Amino acid sequence: MKRHNPYQKQDKYEHLVVQQEAPLLEWLLANLKQSKSKTKATLQNRGIKVNKKLVTQFDFMLRPGDKVSVSTSKSNDKFHSRHVKLVYEDRYLVVVEKNHGILSMAAGHSSLNVKKVLDDYFKKSRQKCNAHVVHRLDRDTSGLMIYAKDMQTEQILERDWHNIVYDRRYVAVLSGQMEEDNGTVANWLKDNKAYVTYSSPEDNGGKYAVTHFQVLDSTEHHSLVEFKLETGRKNQIRVHAADMNHPVCGDIKYGNGDDPVHRLALHAYVLCFYHPITHQPMEFDTPIPVSFRTLFSKK
Structure with missing residues (x-):
């Protein structure tokens, strides 16, 4: 007996x-008379069917004769959050962009975290899955993150993260004008008993960390810098920026009090990886935050 769906009508x-x-x-953008952002939202929010089957993969290959059904109902948009933007979703994982000020996952009694936002969305959209944390961003860092929707996908991503993720870049506003336009910082990072990460040019029993940097813009007082991670260690960019005597602006832990944008000026803006199940290259980027860019438009 077919179960009645109260939302069907x-x-x-x-x-x-x-x-x-x-x-x-690509086909939807060429054939639908609506904006690119609305088309992407309809796809992400489970509003597209191919031959009567729900599809959320943006790279799903259509064949001649396939019947595509596009929801025109506003009720299919079930993802609403002021703190998290849903960038991509398929049956195995989601890519989100988180705002600064929200945790990646629960810690202590804090209720506001990305995992909870996603779990609530999955429940509301009747998906039988939970968000599995694969990597983290600091509470005050904004930007792109991956969450797995099942344990198998999570384990593949965690086990082979270094090979799966092939390009991960951040942009930051640093205090002062950089002396070099590009370069690399490499040393060992280790936490002390107060959980503050410190660096050493020699092996201190910590983890080896490599960060490449490129200056995108600068003023007399600040530098807009792109960081490309070769390794992903805790507080890596923040410690390496402080090592260069140009700490990330707004960094209470490793900074110098310079806080022009009234937040930690660090944003994960490029994330490229091979899909853990399909092995297709997945490439995502977000704009540099307006508050960062504004500092350099006043020159």
């Missing part, structure tokens, strides 16, 4: 037939 669909082979998102 609310859902209205536009039906289209595929003429030429194409990836789903």
Whole structure:
């Protein structure tokens, strides 16, 4: 017996037939009379069916004759958060952009965290899964993150993270004008008993950390710098920036009190990885935060 879905009558669909082979998102953008952002949102929020089956993969390959159903109902948008933006979703994982000020996962009694936001969304959208933490960003760092939707995907990502993630970049506002336009910082990082990470040019029993940097813009007082991680250690960029005597602005732990944007001026803005299940390259980027750019438009 088919179970009655109380939401069925609310859902209205536009039906289209595929003429030429194409990836789903590319085809939708070419064939739907709506904005790019709305089309992406409909796909991410489970509003697209191919041959009556729900599809969320933007690179799902369409064949001639496939029937595509596009939801025109506003009720299919179930993801709402002031703190987290859903960038990509498929059956195995989600990519999100988190705001500064929100934890990656629960810690102590804090209720506001990305994992909880995602778990609430999965429940609301009737998905039988939970968000599995694969990597973390500090509470005050904003930017792109991956969460697995099942244990198997989580384990693949954690086990082979260094090979799966092939490009991970951050942008930061540093205090002062950098002396060099680009370079590399490499040393050993270790936490002391107060959980403050410190560096050593020689092996101190900690973890070896390598950070590449490139200056994007500068003024007399600040530098906009891109960081590319070769290793992903705790507080790596913040400690390495302080090592260069140009700490990240707004950094209470390793900074010098310079706080022009009234937040930790660190944003994870490029994340590229091979999909742990399909092995397809997945490439995501977000704009440099406006508050960062504004400092350099006043020159």
